[in-house]
Amino acid sequence: MLKKVYKILIVPYTLFLLYLMFLGMGRFQYEDHLIRVEPVFSTIEFIKNTIRWEDIIRIVLGNITMFIPFGFLGWALPALRDLKTLIFSFVSAIVIVEALHYFTRMGIFELDDVMLNTFGVYLGWLCCRWIEKRINC
Template identity: 65%
Template sequence: MLKKFYQFIIYPYTLLLLYLMLFGFGRIDARYPDPTLRLEPVISTVQFTKSGLPWIYIVKIVLGNIIMFIPFGFLGWSFPKLRTLKNLMFNFLSAIIIVEALQYFTRLGIFEVDDIILNTFGVFLGWKIYRYIETHYGRFVTK
């Protein structure tokens, strides 16, 4: 039952996330005049914390970049080839780099290595949860 629900919900969830990453949060109205690349890992997040924004806002953004991608750790339920961490990470990294590049080239966002790292960590956490569920409750998670 859980697998069927996941398989049903992951497609609209993916579309919603793509919408948020490319068009949400007023991105169309606030196109970046010059495409921006932030390629230094962790440094841009540290600079972000020193920007003077309230800490709660910073925590929401950082945790959001992790939590929103946890469901993709369960992709093995929909795509059996993605059950291994290696295959899942390779495919996810390919996809997230394309999305970040789209943000850059369309000027609807910034290509940030930190986003890729945080999003990938979210997928990894999701995969760990997925493996735990499969290992301990697999017989209850029906197809």
């Protein structure tokens, strides 16, 4: 039952997430193409320069938690049950999304986003394995 619900909800969830990544949350088109490829340092700098904890939680934890559902992609696409295949496929896809941020100027290509999003997928994959062991699905 869980797998069927997941298969139904993952497509609209993905579309909603893409909306948020390109148009939602007050997005606007930058004047320049922006890229941040210093891993971890840009996130630390963001945290140091942000006054409100709500913004830190929303951005940093959001970049992780919003991608946890993609750790369950093996339920919809059995080839993605294997962690290596899932991570390789996801990183390929999220790099394309980040590149679209850069080329459309509707966001910033950030290596930290790729890393945080991928960590979210990994957490989702761990949760998926845990659920499968607990309820034998």
